[in-house]
Amino acid sequence: MEDIKIKYFGLELNKKNYLRVYFCYLFLNIALFIVFTICPLKPEAIPFLSPAIPSNFNLLFLANLVYTIVEGQFFWNKFTRKQLETIEKLKEEIEEKNKDLLDSMRYAKRIQTSLLPTDIYISKTLFRLKDSDKKN
Numbered sequence: 001m002e003d004i005k006i007k008y009f010g011l012e013l014n015k016k017n018y019l020r021v022y023f024c025y026l027f028l029n030i031a032l033f034i035v036f037t038i039c040p041l042k043p044e045a046i047p048f049l050s051p052a053i054p055s056n057f058n059l060l061f062l063a064n065l066v067y068t069i070v071e072g073q074f075f076w077n078k079f080t081r082k083q084l085e086t087i088e089k090l091k092e093e094i095e096e097k098n099k100d101l102l103d104s105m106r107y108a109k110r111i112q113t114s115l116l117p118t119d120i121y122i123s124k125t126l127f128r129l130k131d132s133d134k135k136n
Helices: 015-038 057-115 119-135
Strands: 005-008 011-014
Touching: 005 057, 011 015, 015 057
Parallel strands: none
Antiparallel strands: 005 011
């Protein structure tokens, strides 16, 4: 089976590498959410950023965390769909080869039955041979 790859933010990743990148991104979001929930930034701590920092900064990280989880499911489903497509394609190929093989076997059987004598003829011939051996 071919190595299935998807595009994730411009990177072509296989399943293993996608999981690495995704979990790093997810854990970073979890860490940021925890940090900003437990010890939120006070606007007076960084005076030049005070107008840019909203009071509900932790909700922004919570929304980003939820988005990351949903996005992860979306890309995981892309892998699953590609795997199913590959499996269906392989199944169709196997069914076609199986049909060809069975057709070939049926044709060989038809040739053999047309060339070989029937069971009844063989048993009658053997029975006659037994009878002729008993008479001699």
